[in-house]
Amino acid sequence: MLTIGLFIPCYIEQLYPQVGMATLRLLERHGVRAEYPEQQTCCGQPMANSGCSADAAPLAARFLRVFRGYEYVVAPSGSCVSMVRNHYDAFLEGKPGFDELRRSTYELCEFLVDVLKVGRIDGRFPHKVGLHHSCHGLRELRLASGSERRVPGFDKVRSLLQPLEGIELVELQRPDECCGFGGTFSVNEEAVSCMMGKDRIADHERAGAEIITGIDMSCLMHLDGLIRRERRSLRVMHVAEVLAQAEGA
Amino acid sequence: MTGVSHPEAAARFVADDARAHWHDQALWWVRKKRDVASSAVPDWEALRDAAAGIKAHTLSRIGDYLEEFERNATARGAKVWFARDAAEHNAVVHGILSERGVTRLVKSKSMLTEECHLNPYLEARGIEVTDTDLGERIVQLRHEPPSHIVLPAIHLKKEEIGELFHQRLGTEKGASDPKYLTEAARQHLRRRFLEAGAGLTGVNFAVAETGGVVVCTNEGNADMGTTLPPIHIACMGVEKLVPRRQDLAVFLRLLARSATGQPVTTYTTHFHGPRRAGELHIVVVDNGRSAQLGDKVFRRSLACIRCGACMNTCPVFRRSGGYSYGFIVPGPIGSILAPGRDASAYRTLPFASSLCGSCTDVCPVRIDLHHELLAMRQEIVRRGMLPAWKRAGMKLAGWVLRFGWLYRLAAWIARRAIPALPRGLLYSRWNSWGRQRELPPMPRETFRDLYRRHHGRP
């Protein structure tokens, strides 16, 4: 049986543990033994994105120590995986095990589609769902082709959701505009951040979505914060939760 | 704080909710036009690769290409001038005009001359300067800078322009039809074209192989300004060079489509030497470009062809407007160029981004804008320009996260303390997150707890 290292982003570990559990159950149901190395803390992205590379460097080293040796490392987060694959070289270039780690760290959906080659997920999810394409997953990991580029269309996340029985993926006016979270951007530029988030929510509402889903809980946390303050009826669910619920249903 | 505070300016912009949404929609529409235009070009991505490659090659041999350009331009009768900085540029332009007794100048769009603050320099020395691009003329009449490098008046509503024209050009009060207002501008500016002693343009591309300069415009103002008066002054940054004429095809297929969604601008004028009984002066300007060339990280953004696509696609630019950046080139590219010039004054700009990466994916010359923005943040931290409390916060967080037990302890305390605080205290002024958002719920158990239970461990 394939054993992978389960990389649970710090904010999921603390605030959205059910997303971690959904990820775990999903992987187990597809024949994977997902081990959670308890020494992990944080990938260091908030520090790195603030320009404080020196503060992120020890966290990168820690990450390598914790996850080295796993055949695959899988996380329910595009931005954290992008940190490891695209930005850790500044800290870990040349260190033993880094090259392998970089090549074997995957976001959950791309792991299901490209490594496990699940094809389709069998399950029921009779809801109107708005797919929010988190920016790091989309433009850093290329989980989908995106609206800007002229390349043949593909969408790994959508390919897992679309076949679910009863699901209706609503059509958005701006299919991949940023939600406005952006890490510390969400507080540094609070006014623009919230306007962006509210515009995303309005787009989903206009399209008839009951649930907004995505591969990054950070985006959903920001949107959910706005939704609950304004007492709107939309719900947010991570893709892992949608798929796990659909399979379990 | 000193310098430009993008967050404060943006917050003011956003506060006028209707107007901010109107601005956002207007620029999103331009982005969508770019999408339609680029979809019609089957080799679009290959073109972007070629454009990036041509610019990279050119920059790697730029000394040679500049000399070749100078040689060929001079051979065709143009006079080539060199200016190390804005002051020299302004002095050169003024010198050309004053030596010939020119007191009326018509200008078509040149971001370089805005960068050098040419207009006030000339006006202080008795030269009447008329910006003839419609959007530029509008902001000139309002004594404002342009808010976008391609769409200078995108921040203005037609009613405001109508009122401006009523006061300054004598159009009917309350009239705001764009056709009517444009016709009024045509008549008003035609007189200026006919009376001007010299015309000044920017340069979109300078071709080393032929010594020619190429100017891409839609309105006809650059061509009116360079075919009526006998003197043409063309101002260019050194990075506008391309090696050969055939290279123009690559950029001309990308430029207008990226900027406005048109397949090409109305006029793509190639100047090689002066016209009969006329003069062509080409002013080649450095003003920090050679220094930027020496920077391993930021030299790539010298490839910029000033199309504005990054601004149109930027969700932050659309919702904060060009003036929030306080620099003549705003948006994603401006947030790299401005701090490159003055890191302290513009230190908030690289943080005026969620790093969504859309700019990088629309840039016709494949500048990795969002990566350069991140690198610029590192530069600002390295220079000690991040506010002390933010620096301390990141240091503290980074330190706590290095120790598993400490991180778990701190998180455990937070998860219990936060729900216990009274709402009024929790959502007070200091809580920026909480101004318009609820904090996430704090669960009692962590993933680690659930995972252990899942495997039958306590």
Add this chain to the structure above:
Amino acid sequence: MAAREEILAALRRNAPRETPLPDLSRLGVRFADPVPQYAESLKSVGGACVIAPDRPAARRALSELAVHRVAKRVASLVPWIEQGSVELAALADPHELEGVDVAVLPGELAVAENGAVWVDGASLPHRALFVIAEHLVLVVDAGAVVNDMHEAYARLAGREVGYGLFISGPSKTADIEQALVIGAHGARSCTVILVG
């Protein structure tokens, strides 16, 4: 000149390691039939295309153009299609071209992907003619329609380099609330007659 030497020295000192020019030979677009594609492109930029099978048809097409019928001053640089009423050779100063209603100019080639026509400066006794006239008519050989800009520059490669420009449709602006207005400072209309 000190500035020149300093700038060149700084550029050479700071230049990155040399990278090669990319291969451009595989770029470009090929239309099944460039002529109708040209007409469509020109229309999309606010111009109009007339396809005339021969010179007599071209003359008829020009005389039937609405702007031509009401024109008082017509300047023509294509004598076979029309002589025009403005004596261009006699004009000393381009400022005197103010008030020309229609300018009829020869185009060397037309570009299918974007509606552009290359006008060679050598054909213009006064450059201003193409921009100062109220309306523009460009006459191009139908056999000179190329697919894209790469082909256009390839065709122009052999020629003497001088003043020249691509004109694609009438002058226009969208600077007021992104509302497209045809006819800014240059020609208010642009008709291309493809002959043959």
